[in-house]
């Protein structure tokens with residue numbers, strides 16, 4: 001019998017878990033010719049998420065949980081999930097039911113047809129502000145322009161991954177992760193599904209603009225060095241212009257002499273060059289920071305506890 005792991009990263013999700021568990025049970029009930037694992041990664045929740053998981057585990061052996069030592073963020077929580085999953089395939093699901101479990105049977109159908117990565121693409125984004133939709137659209141098109149690897153738009157982490165993909169993702173141990181880009185990067189046989197994303201069932205979003213902004217920069221700097229290339233090209237263009245201008249100025253002074261003045265043009269050139277230099281120093285700093293973080297070579301996360309049976313399986 002094939003085994004399917006449902007991976008759920010959970011951070012302060014005590015309100016959503018009962019709904020989620022009920023939905024998952026009914027999906028698993030409808031597909032009883034598979035073995036199931038509901039793998040919860042408790043990402044340092046400050047509420048009763050862990051206690052709830054322990055209770056669920058006590059009553060249902062399909063539930064496994066890994067409790068991380070602190071909040072590492074969803075990207076790292078997913079990495080922990082890749083490490084601990086035991087299924088022949090895995091489905092990544094948000095705890096807040098924004099990813100409808102009703103889609104799981106269809107995903108599994110495509111998997112059985114031989115696809116390795118069945119990802120769900122959002123048709124609509126209910127409950128999201130105009131601003132979030134707009135910035136997200138802009139961001140994806142900028143990111144896509146900078147890299148030759150196809151980025152899947154409007155696609156979250158809700159997807160089915162074959163064991164092949166899980167093994168591939170486990171090998172990517174970057175600590176500053178942009179998992180969405182990795183899904184594209186590893187390749188394999190992909191299949192798209194469309195769905196309508198619902199608003200969260202309970203609790204509040206763990207994202208804010210600051211976190212999103214960080215993830216966006218992560219996405220670009222972990223995925224492409226195009227900004228560095230742009231910096232070089234811009235540098236060449238700007239210095240060519242500056243050089244020409246300098247030449248013209250010298251020549252003009254030699255021929256007609258110099259009545260001084262020229263304060264505005266001087267200011268303009270100085271501000272322009274200063275701005276460009278700061279911008280590109282910043283870009284280089286971004287990449288330097290990434291190198292710094294990766295060379296420390298720390299483990300991506302620490303586990304505080306896992307449920308008993310899971311532990312025994314690991315030791316085998």
Ligand code: UDP
Nearest residue numbers: 009010011043073074077094095205206207
């Ligand atoms: N999450 C997590 N660690 C975090 C933040 C979020 O594991 O630091 C989980 C969260 O519990 C949920 C999923 O990631 O299962 C998506 O989070 P959220 O719903 O807040 O994001 P949104 O749907 O607004 O993008």
Ligand code: MG
Nearest residue numbers: 094096098200
């Ligand atoms: Mg959500």
